[in-house]
Amino acid sequence: MRLAVYAGASVALATGVFLKALHQRANFYSACVYLSQSSANLMILTNLCLLATGFILFWLQRLLYGPLRPIETEQLYERAWFAVTETCLAMTIFRGELGGWFLVMFISLLVGKVWGWIGEGRVEYLEQQPPANPRLFHTRLAVSLVLSVLFNAFMLRYCVNTVIRQPRPDMMVMFGFEFAILTLLSASTTARYGIALAEIYVTRQQLKAKMDERRAEIREARLEAIREHARAGESSPRQISLVRTILTS
Secondary structure, eight states, X not given: OHHHHHHHHHHHHHHHHHHHHHHHSSSHHHHHHHHHTOHHHHHHHHHHHHHHHHHHHHHHHHHHTOSOOHXXXXXXXXXXXXXXXHHHHHHTTSBOOOOHHHHHHHHHHHHHHHHHHHHHHHHHHHHHSXXXXXXXXXXXXXXXXXXXXXXXXXXXXXXXXXXXXXXXXXXXXXXXXXXXXXXXHHHHHHHHHHHHHHHHHHHHHHHHHHHHHHHHHHHHHHHHHHHHHHHHSOOOHHHHHHHHHHHHO
């Protein structure tokens, strides 16, 4: 309910600001210039962009991971709080202006960390117990892990190229190190998932071999019992047909 009220108020404020700019300026370009020159307007529009980004990420998370368990939600809150605190403390070391692009990079870094934590938790869950719907679970997890690796690698490449073009000690260096760590962690999580899949496959093959061996032993025991019975007396047509059925099964 609170989230719905907040979303409605944000959309209403952003719509009012935009309509006011269009009313006071003759064309669209002038309205955009007017919006960019007001701190209050920028704050309202930034709030709307953050809200839209949050909704997109929420539905993407529901699509690829499904609903989160209560323990996962609690762990994400704790780890996200520490991640934000550490990043803010690291910002004091580097020089640079805090603008809109810094906010985009900060949100991207936080999203990459949270996405990686969810994937790591799901791999640990897979190692502990089999999922209820294996096909859906593995499809979601594989796609999400691949997206995590690609996103972190793309952001790392962007940070490296930016630092090469503008070699100065600013916050892009910090983002580069953070995304390098995230790329390694997401790749290790993907490799861990591959090892878990290999272990599941080997376990199933061993179980199948044991079941086949057990069926062969039972079939051999039945045949031996029928032979012993046949030696004791004359074989009837029913016994002969039963032997043929066992041999062909």
